[in-house]
Amino acid sequence: MRNILKIFxxxxxxxxxxxxxxxxxxxxxxxxRYVLYSVIExxxxxxxxxxxxxxxxSYDVDGYDPNTNNIDPTIQGAEVTYIHNNQNYAMExxxxxxxxxxxxxxxxxxxxxxxxxxxxxxEKAKIIAKLPNGTILTAETVLPNxxxxxxxxxxxxxxxxHINTSTFGKQWTVFWDNGEQAHLFFPRLRIFYQKYENETxxxxxxxxxxxxxxxxxxxxxxxFDTKISYDFSALDQTMRDISGNDTAKSNYKVVNAMxxxxxxxxxxxxxxxSINGSLDAFSVRLDETVYSNxxxxxxxxxxxxxxxxxxQVDLAYIKSFGxxx
Numbered sequence: 126m127r128n129i130l131k132i133f134x135x136x137x138x139x140x141x142x143x144x145x146x147x148x149x150x151x152x153x154x155x156x157x158r159y160v161l162y163s164v165i166e167x168x169x170x171x172x173x174x175x176x177x178x179x180x181x182x183s184y185d186v187d188g189y190d191p192n193t194n195n196i197d198p199t200i201q202g203a204e205v206t207y208i209h210n211n212q213n214y215a216m217e218x219x220x221x222x223x224x225x226x227x228x229x230x231x232x233x234x235x236x237x238x239x240x241x242x243x244x245x246x247x248e249k250a251k252i253i254a255k256l257p258n259g260t261i262l263t264a265e266t267v268l269p270n271x272x273x274x275x276x277x278x279x280x281x282x283x284x285x286x287h288i289n290t291s292t293f294g295k296q297w298t299v300f301w302d303n304g305e306q307a308h309l310f311f312p313r314l315r316i317f318y319q320k321y322e323n324e325t326x327x328x329x330x331x332x333x334x335x336x337x338x339x340x341x342x343x344x345x346x347x348x349f350d351t352k353i354s355y356d357f358s359a360l361d362q363t364m365r366d367i368s369g370n371d372t373a374k375s376n377y378k379v380v381n382a383m384x385x386x387x388x389x390x391x392x393x394x395x396x397x398x399s400i401n402g403s404l405d406a407f408s409v410r411l412d413e414t415v416y417s418n419x420x421x422x423x424x425x426x427x428x429x430x431x432x433x434x435x436x437q438v439d440l441a442y443i444k445s446f447g448x449x450x
Contacts, residue, residue: 155185159200159422161254161262164393167244167430178205178216178236180254180262197229200256205236208251214238244428246270252426264419264426269308269388272301272432277354284382285439286357296354301386301432309394311387312345312353316438318367318448321376333363333382347397364446374447382436392418393427 163178180200186193205216217239220232236254244250246268254262277298278288299312314333319326334342336356345353368377389397399416417423443450 156183158183159256159260159262161252161264161419161422161424161426163252163264163426165244165250165266165268165428167246167268167428168433175241176207176216176238176250177219178207178252178254179234180205180236180256192228195228197231197234199234201234202257203236204255206253207238208253209242209244209248214240214242244268246430250426250428260421262419262421262424264424266392266418266426266428267390268428269390269430270303270305271430272303272386272388274299274301274384274386274432274434276300280436280439283437283439283442284360285442286361287439287442287445288357290357295358296356297360298352298354299384299386300352302351303388305391307349307391307394309347309349309389309397310351311347311385311389313385313387314355314382315385316363316367316382317380319378319380321378326378331363331367334359337362349394364442364448367448368446375449377448379438379443379448379450382438384434384436386432387429388432389429390427392416392425393429396425396427 160181160183161178162181163176165176166174168174180203181198182200184191184194184196184198201218203218207214207216216236219235219237221235223229223231223233247270249265249267251265252263256262277296277300278293280288301310315330316333317328317330319328321327332344333355334344335353336343336359342359342362364379367379368374371377395416396418399414415423416425418425418427438450440450
């Protein structure tokens with residue numbers, strides 16, 4: 126997800142120079158603007174993390190293709206402060222080796238906290254960035270609350286489709302609530318397994334689709350809804366897909382399953398929606414305003430929580446496919 130989120134800011138930069146006021150004049154007079162981008166991720170499996178910020182300047186190009194620019198728009202030398210629990214922490218400039226040098230050749234520049242921090246649900250964080258030219262960018266974010274997750278069926282012996290569907294239905298539904306509105310959720314159900322090959326057990330995983338349509342799996346990538354359902358038939362098919370046409374079923378060992386629901390706070394949800402909600406495979410709307418919560422510039426300072434629940438898989442269910450546990 127982090128790599129995907131970093132791509133969003135590049136799209137925002139491209140939109141800076143686009144105007145929809147005149148269908149025949151897609152570019153307006155260039156004005157340099159500044160973009161700050163930072164996302165706090167809270168993972169319940171880790172004590173704390175370092176937080177990073179990236180800052181860019183807008184740029185102009187000859188013509189209408191922003192990809193023709195090969196000068197890195199990243200701003201270096203800024204004074205960036207991270208504020209949490211009334212404590213100020215200076216962020217230091219950091220560099221990462223750039224893997225893709227087809228466009229920009231130097232390292233990737235960012236600003237990172239020196240220490241590891243643990244931020245709790247509903248706590249506020251603030252960023253103040255003073256640029257070398259004196260421009261000041263500020264932004265605040267509040268971490269989402271932990272989700273209250275419930276199930277339509279609590280599997281007493283682990284995840285399985287071997288239940289009374291006439292009583293409990295043909296779907297397993299997950300419900301959640303955090304008492305907040307306008308949040309975007311990214312749900313995922315994943316089965317972890319091992320395969321014996323080359324005299325060792327190697328680790329793999331497979332995602333469970335919510336259903337099948339015309340024989341093809343359907344995955345819910347994100348939703349504003351507060352529930353998701355998985356067909357038991359889709360769970361069965363996923364278990365079969367672990368080994369596929371391999372007849373040596375005992376070479377597969379099902380370990381467990383993991384339910385994950387990523388909860389984007391309101392600024393991050395609005396930002397994601399503003400750059401994705403109006404896109405399709407063939408066109409880009411030019412009348413869409415990219416959401417920003419950065420004072421003095423553009424961009425977003427958002428946060429999200431990875432709500433994870435480990436699920437055991439029923440042993441009899443595993444053995445019914447010929448797998449081991």
